Amino acid sequence: MLFSFSALQALLLAFFAVRTASIAIGRNPNDWIAPYKRGEVLQDIVTWDDKSIFINGERVLLFSGEIHPFRLPVPSLWPDILQKIKALGYNCVSVYIDWALHEGKPGDFSAEGVFAWEPFFDAAKEAGIYVLARPGPYINAEVSGGGFPGWLQRVPGVLRDNDTAYMEATNNYVQKISEIVAKAQITNGGPVILLQPENEYQSFIDGFPFPNFNYWDQVKDQYRKAGIVVPFISNEAYPAGYITPTTEADIDIYGHDGYPLGFDCANPTVWPDGKLPSDWWNTHLRLAPSTPFSLVEFQGGAFDPWGGNGFDKCLSLLNQEFERVFYKNNYGYGVTIFNIYMTWGGTNWGNLGHPGGYTSYDYGAVVDEMRLVNREKYSEAKLEATFLHSSPAYLVADRINGSTSWTTSPDIIVFPATTETTKFYFTRHTKYNSLDSTSYKLHVSTASYGNITIPQLNNSLSLNGRDAKVHVSDYSVGDFNIVYSSAEVYTWKKYNEKTVLVVYGGPNEQHELAIEDTSEGYGSAETIEGSGVAIAQKTGYTVLNWATSSERKVVKTPSGLYVYLLDRNEAYNYWVPATPASYGQGSLIVKAGYLIRSAVTDGTTLSLIGDLNVTTPIEIIGGAPQGLTDLQFNGESLDFKQDDAGVVTATAEFKKPTISIPDLGAVEWKYIDSLPEIKADYSDETWPDADLEKTYNDKYEQLTPTSLFAGDYSFHSGSLVFRGHFKANGQESSLTINTQGGSAYGHSIWLGDKFVGSWEGNDVTTNYTSTNTLPNLSSGQDYVLTVVIDHMGYDENYVVGEDEMKTPRGILDYTLSGHDKSDVTWKITGNLGGEDYVDRARGPLNEGALFVERQGYHLPAPPADDWETSEGPTTGISAAGVGFFSTSFDLDMPDGYDIPLSFVFTNETESAYRVQLFVNGWQFGKYVHNVGPQRSFPVPEGILDYHGTNWVGLSLWALEADGAKVEKVELVPQAVIQTGFGKVENAPLTKWEKREGAY
Numbered sequence: 001m002l003f004s005f006s007a008l009q010a011l012l013l014a015f016f017a018v019r020t021a022s023i024a025i026g027r028n029p030n031d032w033i034a035p036y037k038r039g040e041v042l043q044d045i046v047t048w049d050d051k052s053i054f055i056n057g058e059r060v061l062l063f064s065g066e067i068h069p070f071r072l073p074v075p076s077l078w079p080d081i082l083q084k085i086k087a088l089g090y091n092c093v094s095v096y097i098d099w100a101l102h103e104g105k106p107g108d109f110s111a112e113g114v115f116a117w118e119p120f121f122d123a124a125k126e127a128g129i130y131v132l133a134r135p136g137p138y139i140n141a142e143v144s145g146g147g148f149p150g151w152l153q154r155v156p157g158v159l160r161d162n163d164t165a166y167m168e169a170t171n172n173y174v175q176k177i178s179e180i181v182a183k184a185q186i187t188n189g190g191p192v193i194l195l196q197p198e199n200e201y202q203s204f205i206d207g208f209p210f211p212n213f214n215y216w217d218q219v220k221d222q223y224r225k226a227g228i229v230v231p232f233i234s235n236e237a238y239p240a241g242y243i244t245p246t247t248e249a250d251i252d253i254y255g256h257d258g259y260p261l262g263f264d265c266a267n268p269t270v271w272p273d274g275k276l277p278s279d280w281w282n283t284h285l286r287l288a289p290s291t292p293f294s295l296v297e298f299q300g301g302a303f304d305p306w307g308g309n310g311f312d313k314c315l316s317l318l319n320q321e322f323e324r325v326f327y328k329n330n331y332g333y334g335v336t337i338f339n340i341y342m343t344w345g346g347t348n349w350g351n352l353g354h355p356g357g358y359t360s361y362d363y364g365a366v367v368d369e370m371r372l373v374n375r376e377k378y379s380e381a382k383l384e385a386t387f388l389h390s391s392p393a394y395l396v397a398d399r400i401n402g403s404t405s406w407t408t409s410p411d412i413i414v415f416p417a418t419t420e421t422t423k424f425y426f427t428r429h430t431k432y433n434s435l436d437s438t439s440y441k442l443h444v445s446t447a448s449y450g451n452i453t454i455p456q457l458n459n460s461l462s463l464n465g466r467d468a469k470v471h472v473s474d475y476s477v478g479d480f481n482i483v484y485s486s487a488e489v490y491t492w493k494k495y496n497e498k499t500v501l502v503v504y505g506g507p508n509e510q511h512e513l514a515i516e517d518t519s520e521g522y523g524s525a526e527t528i529e530g531s532g533v534a535i536a537q538k539t540g541y542t543v544l545n546w547a548t549s550s551e552r553k554v555v556k557t558p559s560g561l562y563v564y565l566l567d568r569n570e571a572y573n574y575w576v577p578a579t580p581a582s583y584g585q586g587s588l589i590v591k592a593g594y595l596i597r598s599a600v601t602d603g604t605t606l607s608l609i610g611d612l613n614v615t616t617p618i619e620i621i622g623g624a625p626q627g628l629t630d631l632q633f634n635g636e637s638l639d640f641k642q643d644d645a646g647v648v649t650a651t652a653e654f655k656k657p658t659i660s661i662p663d664l665g666a667v668e669w670k671y672i673d674s675l676p677e678i679k680a681d682y683s684d685e686t687w688p689d690a691d692l693e694k695t696y697n698d699k700y701e702q703l704t705p706t707s708l709f710a711g712d713y714s715f716h717s718g719s720l721v722f723r724g725h726f727k728a729n730g731q732e733s734s735l736t737i738n739t740q741g742g743s744a745y746g747h748s749i750w751l752g753d754k755f756v757g758s759w760e761g762n763d764v765t766t767n768y769t770s771t772n773t774l775p776n777l778s779s780g781q782d783y784v785l786t787v788v789i790d791h792m793g794y795d796e797n798y799v800v801g802e803d804e805m806k807t808p809r810g811i812l813d814y815t816l817s818g819h820d821k822s823d824v825t826w827k828i829t830g831n832l833g834g835e836d837y838v839d840r841a842r843g844p845l846n847e848g849a850l851f852v853e854r855q856g857y858h859l860p861a862p863p864a865d866d867w868e869t870s871e872g873p874t875t876g877i878s879a880a881g882v883g884f885f886s887t888s889f890d891l892d893m894p895d896g897y898d899i900p901l902s903f904v905f906t907n908e909t910e911s912a913y914r915v916q917l918f919v920n921g922w923q924f925g926k927y928v929h930n931v932g933p934q935r936s937f938p939v940p941e942g943i944l945d946y947h948g949t950n951w952v953g954l955s956l957w958a959l960e961a962d963g964a965k966v967e968k969v970e971l972v973p974q975a976v977i978q979t980g981f982g983k984v985e986n987a988p989l990t991k992w993e994k995r996e997g998a999y
């Protein structure tokens with residue numbers, strides 16, 4: 001038995017030991033009261049009022065993207081994602097921390113190697129990105145157990161409540177992770193500005209005493225005691241009103257989430273009626289009028305379950321049109337803490353996901369799983385974030401209720417936000433999901449010119465279906481006042497010699513913009529590029545009226561304002577790159593292409609860092625130093641021209657590299673059987689006995705004489721193998737067995753070396769009872785059952801009181817005909833060592849129970865010399881069982897390029913098999929051929945060694961009697977991007993070593 005002395009008992013003892021040791025003589029009793037309970041100000045850097053937070057006294061809009069660094073175990077690529085988010089115009093990321101990856105065994109906290117957080121916080125600071133830290137301990141996040149380590153199955157009492165055992169189980173993690181986060185707080189010069197304790201605490205079972213504010217006191221205390229001083233923010237899944245500044249939860253800043261379009265990726269064109277949030281402003285005023293309106297998670301995509309529709313469909317559902325209509329609706333309500341979940345989703349590598357999802361966690365987010373930024377929604381998000389960061393009035397404007405009286409059409413509703421001067425008109429269809437194109441005129445209300453109905457010159461404005469707009473009036477652009485603009489503002493900058501304003505409209509729309517101009521030369525604004533702009537004078541201002549087209553138009557006023565009138569598709573190519581390590585916006589406006597990461601000006605040298613997917617014209621329309629002498633792109637000087645207005649033009653050349661990718665059908669493979677357990681001479685003597693008489697699991701009833709819940713024996717990931725020994729009496733006609741592994745799991749059963757049957761699995765079934773006919777057995781002989789069960793991760797623990805995370809994995813019950821249950825004695829294994837996991841570099845969850853995993857043969861350089869030579873996984877295996885195919889090949893990818901690679905499986909036939917893909921020892925794919933939907937498994941550089949030898953292993957579990965073949969698997973480049981990012985360092989690619997005690 002593995003647990004003679006429960007780890008919890010050990011923790012408890014440690015807890016009391018610490019308490020005793022901390023009693024010191026002669027202390028002021030007041031010292032025992034936490035500073036925040038004495039009413040002391042913990043810090044004065046991050047403060048807030050009803051409109052926004054302040055950082056060092058300045059109002060800040062947090063435009064934030066959710067990313068989970070742990071979903072990419074290549075820390076040297078974290079800066080790449082952060083730079084791509086900064087390039088969007090965002091200034092913050094929110095991160096969950098997954099406890100399950102940090103404390104695989106109670107008391108054994110580890111945050112090293114790919115699990116270290118310091119490199120991430122450093123990279124965020126370097127990218128100029130603030131961090132909202134969300135360490136849980138419960139996070140949901142579509143991760144196994146919702147972030148709870150598997151051993152929480154053994155913790156008595158209710159999880160996420162103030163039961164002593166639960167609180168003590170969390171102490172070590174919260175203390176240790178908080179010390180790391182605390183060092184990275186802004187008070188210590190780091191990027192962390194907010195912390196969210198707990199997560200979506202608003203759902204509970206009927207009759208449960210809820211909410212438990214005593215629990216919240218304890219949760220907050222844990223963080224404060226460990227040195228967290230930044231404000232606490234809450235995130236209710238919907239505005240329930242439990243965790244607010246005015247309830248006993250006494251949270252600093254109230255926030256909630258919103259996934260208004262849901263997760264119905266099967267119908268990617270359907271926007272059902274009534275899904276646009278319509279009461280959030282009033283809800284905010286009711287629940288937390290003294291804190292900024294905060295959406296701590298707002299829909300940025302969707303998750304997708306096993307057997308789902310694939311993330312392409314989710315991307316279509318939650319596309320750029322969704323961003324326009326739904327995000328602008330939030331701006332109408334004045335959101336100033338706005339975090340978009342997900343902004344980059346990543347990969348559920350190494351069994352870290354929950355059973356409701358597969359390996360990819362792409363989420364249909366703006367940055368795709370492979371870190372590519374070619375989705376249109378990326379560009380749309382950039383337009384919106386950059387606009388808000390260019391518009392300080394947004395942060396102080398008062399919101400008033402929406403009305404259809406602001407336009408000439410009842411089909412258009414406007415939500416105004418107003419200061420004494422500036423007004424924003426957040427404009428959408430009254431019926432939010434209308435597909436109509438609607439003509440309207442807008443009534444703007446200006447400070448100096450009264451009410452004006454626009455456009456004044458000709459025509460009407462128009463709003464296409466599934467579009468929304470932000471019109472403005474009395475909008476400050478440096479020294480200029482834009483009396484009004486129907487065209488949307490991308491950004492503006494005031495320079496010494498000129499001011500540049502960039503506005504855009506959808507294709508072929510009529511727009512009008514008016515510039516107050518009382519200076520000398522009044523009235524002589526001129527079009528200096530393009531055509532078709534009508535220019536007219538009114539008293540005190542100049543009116544521009546035009547139809548957007550692919551032809552760019554530039555209007556210059558005599559006083560030095562350059563107005564760029566763009567088509568939205570053209571605007572997508574514009575960037576406002578920041579200098580590294582600056583939280584603010586940059587001062588350059590650059591037209592380029594795929595990506596501009598950053599810009600640094602040094603005297604008359606200007607250096608851009610960016611990525612190209614084609615040869616790209618570069619144009620710097622504002623901010624280049626006059627008399628530029630050197631323009632560098634990714635460190636190389638470009639030929640350039642600079643005109644009298646300071647505009648710089650150049651071309652960044654895309655050089656097509658030569659790449660050579662191995663043909664996995666042609667490389668040599670080695671093969672080894674991975675189910676030696678069914679051979680007659682196999683001994684499981686050293687396996688753990690499954691002999692625990694009473695489970696530690698207090699939530700689920702044990703139906704077997706000894707517990708067969710894998711969590712009792714410290715096995716929590718990948719797969720499980722059970723061995724049931726019995727002496728035959730000749731009456732064994734059948735075996736009925738109930739197993740449980742989570743959605744899409746399967747099981748296979750052998751009696752000795754005879755295949756008995758499989759549950760092949762489907763998208764929804766989480767446990768299954770199979771009745772299997774057994775062959776005639778010889779009375780008096782010893783037999784052994786081998787049961788292989790897939791483990792899809794633990795359920796999340798969303799509803800307090802339900803303790804769903806404790807749902808066991810393993811064998812729930814069995815009946816062997818002619819026997820008492822107790823006639824069978826069981827052995828169990830999961831990953832070698834269970835919670836004492838062997839591979840510290842790859843963490844507690846990367847391995848499962850298969851023989852090759854226990855031996856470590858999935859790691860680089862396994863001892864394959866005497867394995868069979870094979871043509872590879874396409875030859876397959878000829879009977880139900882588990883085989884392992886291993887190969888190695890060299891990669892020599894060109895420097896200066898990002899060329900994401902995916903392992904792509906063909907799926908044209910019906911056959912029940914399961915594959916795990918190991919790349920240099922990292923499990924980067926769980927492919928369930930008969931369930932799907934994922935066929936293409938991206939593996940990042942750093943897991944693949946782009947300049948060395950790579951080891952790929954595929955475990956093939958055939959669930960049908962006649963075996964299975966992998967139809968085809970290929971390594972396929974997904975894009976060729978010339979990048980200024982720099983070198984990627986490999987994750988630890990530690991090699992196979994003989995494992996002590998491996999069985």
Ligand SMILES: *[C@@H]1O[C@H](CO)[C@@H](O)[C@H](O)[C@H]1NC(C)=O
Nearest residue numbers: 162163164209212213214215
């Ligand atoms: C848990 O909270 C309840 C309700 O506030 C309280 O009555 C109880 O004493 C608390 N228990 C512990 C162990 O803190």
